[in-house]
């Protein structure tokens with residue numbers, strides 16, 4: 001299994017993160033990532049391969065009081081199905097628990113089976129549907145919610161934003 005070095009995204013990582021995101025539907029522009037990284041309510045982590053430093057994945061969202069959101073998670077296309085997404089989400093939930101979050105919401109394209117399975121197996125449950133929410137292509141959004149409990153904290157991530 002690849003060793004992961006997971007830490008918050010810094011402003012000098014943003015261009016590289018945006019390039020990785022460019023592999024996916026609904027990719028964000030660099031400016032969008034810059035705003036997310038500097039937002040007072042934003043949280044954001046990346047995973048690099050240890051020890052060579054290759055960017056493998058990132059995850060970002062926002063947190064308000066005890067409620068967090070995941071806005072994006074992506075794993076480098078050539079490195080998928082190696083449990084990187086699952087490990088990053090597990091780490092992120094522990095990190096969010098350390099920041100005080102106790103519940104987490106997210107939305108995803110209704111046809112995104114990979115993400116749906118990943119989130120389900122990470123403890124999220126469907127709690128709503130937004131019709132025709134996504135464009136290019138037009139698609140419904142599934143809304144999911146997950147509890148963030150002590151077991152996530154036990155996964156061992158320390159907030160170092």
Ligand SMILES: CC(C)(COP(=O)(O)OP(=O)(O)OC[C@H]1O[C@@H](n2cnc3c(N)ncnc32)[C@H](O)[C@@H]1OP(=O)(O)O)[C@@H](O)C(=O)NCCC(=O)NCCS
Pocket residue numbers: 024071072073074075076079080081082083084085086087108109112113114115117118119121
């Ligand atoms: C969704 C995504 C992050 C998954 O990352 P990953 O590192 O490949 O996922 P993992 O290897 O950790 O897989 C964990 C579980 O997710 C599910 N999964 C992952 N890829 C899958 C696929 N292609 N088809 C079906 N299920 C899949 C499986 O349940 C898997 O568990 P298993 O390996 O025990 O079967 C990745 O496919 C990705 O970056 N997609 C593009 C961006 C995206 O859609 N992000 C989510 C919406 S914001």
